[in-house]
């Protein structure tokens with residue numbers, strides 16, 4: 001699909017926990033071609049009024065009402081500024097960007113860490129709409145970092161791992177008991193060390209594993225080369241256009 005530059009109107013900005021917020025953004029144009037795992041590039045003005053564009057994954061789409069949902073974590077300049085945006089304000093957004101997830105397998109296992117859990121929601125919904133209830137593991141440091149878990153729970157079998165044991169199983173996602181269950185494909189998004197550990201687990205168990213990388217980006221359209229990643233075979237890939245979703249065995 002052709003990339004579009006459109007103004008979206010903020011319908012809601014809801015704090016999900018001390019770190020993350022949910023943006024409900026309404027568009028005048030159809031969002032029907034947006035796939036799970038794709039991202040958008042949002043324009044935010046910093047305190048000096050310089051324009052920054054920031055990549056944020058698609059969390060959910062209401063295809064009938066043209067509503068885009070994003071979950072954003074406050075990390076630095078742009079995301080903190082964005083956290084203060086109010087209902088009725090408008091945001092310039094380039095979309096859809098990246099390749100997105102291919103919907104494969106009959107028994108998918110989705111593993112998200114921190115805010116990386118956000119893009120797995122639309123993926124879980126795509127499976128659910130096909131009559132497949134995915135298994136979902138969500139990992140976080142503490143219960144304060146979790147968000148919208150009941151919405152994930154409604155789409156499949158959810159198991160939570162927290163490092164401090166405040167909710168669910170204590171420990172990392174790689175020790176979650178759901179890993180012992182029957183699955184035929186893994187999709188993961190989260191911190192790189194977590195995704196590498198998940199990819200290693202998948203390799204040992206001879207299961208395909210798709211990872212969604214979050215390299216630092218600027219243009220989001222393959223022009224600046226600041227998001228380049230070296231493949232296992234030494235070949236360079238552009239995460240914003242060739243990815244962000246890759247078959248783990250191609251990159252690690």
Ligand SMILES: Cc1cc2nc3c(=O)[nH]c(=O)nc-3n(C[C@H](O)[C@H](O)[C@H](O)COP(=O)(O)OP(=O)(O)OC[C@H]3O[C@@H](n4cnc5c(N)ncnc54)[C@H](O)[C@@H]3O)c2cc1C
Pocket residue numbers: 039052054055056057058071072073074075076077078079080115118119213214215216217244
């Ligand atoms: C394809 C893609 C999808 C993403 N999806 C989401 C999402 O759904 N929700 C979300 O909250 N964030 C997401 N991110 C990360 C988000 O883009 C960054 O957090 C954001 O750009 C930070 O901007 P900032 O101005 O607030 O921080 P800055 O002031 O630019 O940076 C603050 C600190 O965060 C670090 N940082 C910034 N960006 C990244 C990054 N991409 N990876 C690792 N460290 C970084 C910087 O090194 C710095 O230390 C995604 C990134 C990519 C590439």
Ligand code: FES
Pocket residue numbers: 216217218219220221222223224225226227228238239240241
């Ligand atoms: S962000 Fe510019 S090439 Fe990928």
